[in-house]
Amino acid sequence: MKAVVNERYGSPDVLELKEVPKPIPKDNEILIKIHATTVNRTDCGFRNADPFFVRFFLGITKPKQKILGSEFAGAIESIGRDVTLFQVGDKVFGHTGDKMGAHAEYICLAEDDPIAIKPENLDYEEAASICDGASLALTYISRSNLQKGKRILIYGASGSIGTAAVQLAKYYGAEVTAVCSTTNLEMVKSLDADRVIDYTQEDFTKDDQTHDIVFDAVGKSSFSRCKSLLKKGGIYFSTELGFLAQNPLLHIWTSKIGSKKVMFPLPKYTREDVAFFRELIEEGKLKPVIDRKYPLEQIVDAYRYVEKGHKKGNVVITVGKSNNTE
Numbered sequence: 250m251k252a253v254v255n256e257r258y259g260s261p262d263v264l265e266l267k268e269v270p271k272p273i274p275k276d277n278e279i280l281i282k283i284h285a286t287t288v289n290r291t292d293c294g295f296r297n298a299d300p301f302f303v304r305f306f307l308g309i310t311k312p313k314q315k316i317l318g319s320e321f322a323g324a325i326e327s328i329g330r331d332v333t334l335f336q337v338g339d340k341v342f343g344h345t346g347d348k349m350g351a352h353a354e355y356i357c358l359a360e361d362d363p364i365a366i367k368p369e370n371l372d373y374e375e376a377a378s379i380c381d382g383a384s385l386a387l388t389y390i391s392r393s394n395l396q397k398g399k400r401i402l403i404y405g406a407s408g409s410i411g412t413a414a415v416q417l418a419k420y421y422g423a424e425v426t427a428v429c430s431t432t433n434l435e436m437v438k439s440l441d442a443d444r445v446i447d448y449t450q451e452d453f454t455k456d457d458q459t460h461d462i463v464f465d466a467v468g469k470s471s472f473s474r475c476k477s478l479l480k481k482g483g484i485y486f487s488t489e490l491g492f493l494a495q496n497p498l499l500h501i502w503t504s505k506i507g508s509k510k511v512m513f514p515l516p517k518y519t520r521e522d523v524a525f526f527r528e529l530i531e532e533g534k535l536k537p538v539i540d541r542k543y544p545l546e547q548i549v550d551a552y553r554y555v556e557k558g559h560k561k562g563n564v565v566i567t568v569g570k571s572n573n574t575e
Contacts (some may be wrong), residue, residue: 252314252353253548258298261552266545269316271330277331279360281341283323285377286351288543289409295349296552306554316353318342318566322367322376326355334360340367342376342527344384344518352548354568365523368530373491375537378563380410380518383526383535386466388418388516389486393462397422400460402478404453405467405545406442407433409563410488411537415440416464420534426460428453436538454478462486468560472499472511479509486512497540538562545569556573 250270255263266365274280294319298304307313322342325335335341343364350356357366363384367376368557395401405411406427418425419441427442437445446453454470454538459480468489475485487496490513499511529535540561543551545568 251545252316253318253545254298255317256315257311258296258353259352259409260297260306261549261556263296264549264552266548269353271355274327274332274357275360276331277359277528278329278357278432279326279332279335279341279364281321281323281356281358282326283321283351283354283356283568284373286318286476287320287378287381287409288555288564288566289319290547290555291319291381292349292352293556295550299489311438314354316347316350318353319346319349320377320379320381321345321351321356322373325567326550328360332360335364335484337401339541341365342367342371342373343378343520343523344380344524346518351428352545352566354545361520363518363523365520365527368527370531371537373537374542374565374567378409378537378539378565379526379530379535380523381415382563383413383417384518385488385516386414387428387522387525388514389464390414390417390513392512392514393484394469395423395462396420398424399462400424400426400458400480401462401464402426402428402453402456402460403442403467404428404448404463404470404475406437406440406445407561408467409538411466412437412440412562413535415442416529416535420529423462426456426458430559433516435509436561440538459483467487472496472503476509481508482510483508484510484512486514524549539565541565 252269325339407429425442426444427437428446463475465487500513503510543567
């Protein structure tokens, strides 16, 4: 099969499209023919080993996992003898967790990995762009007891995590203030945000409203800058560690001192969450946002684009000549 392989850390140019052995499913695994995947910030960070300490998990001198990619949509080609949850021919979507491997024509995953039947109202490309951003957003939102009557400010509301966070927050009944740039205002408004602040025109940290939650979905702000936006007992989330890993440290510090808290939950990817996203999608309460699409052969260009830091929602990679209208 074809797969995008990175033998060493570095720029997008280290990626190579190669022929590699097609995987064979174990007794509890399914073999998925991938029709679409994505390139996201995690892929870029793993490829470049940024921050450096991730090498202690990924490989000190070179990557242990040579095929990146965490989101996918495709069809099941074969199953192991112990598999009961899926059948050959099922159209599925999901997340590989920490296994990666979706930048390829095929992947084997355990049947209890974060996988579900693809929503009927999405094509493969749309379905592939849901799980990473939505799972990360749900990880944070579920820790905040977000509900009707609460206010949340989402900075970076136009990215893959931010667009999912806006929609999930609205699903839970919150009042959403979304922060993005001028070019993304209309798109974010279409996600039903209650207020949208253009950060190129005004300093969102000086907003005259206070919020129960401030969610920095791009990791470009800080607790100190956003503290005044929080109500007493409010929570600040960030998707990044921050300077010198300050956010995990602030998580510990603010849990003991002060009324305003920093939380830094570790992301989780579960089969139950993917099934939940499927329900929301079919009910019209969660929809994918796709910026650009590239064929697998042009994945280096996709990485370069993602690393510019201005993508709207998701960047999708089409794999093979699949019928993405199915």
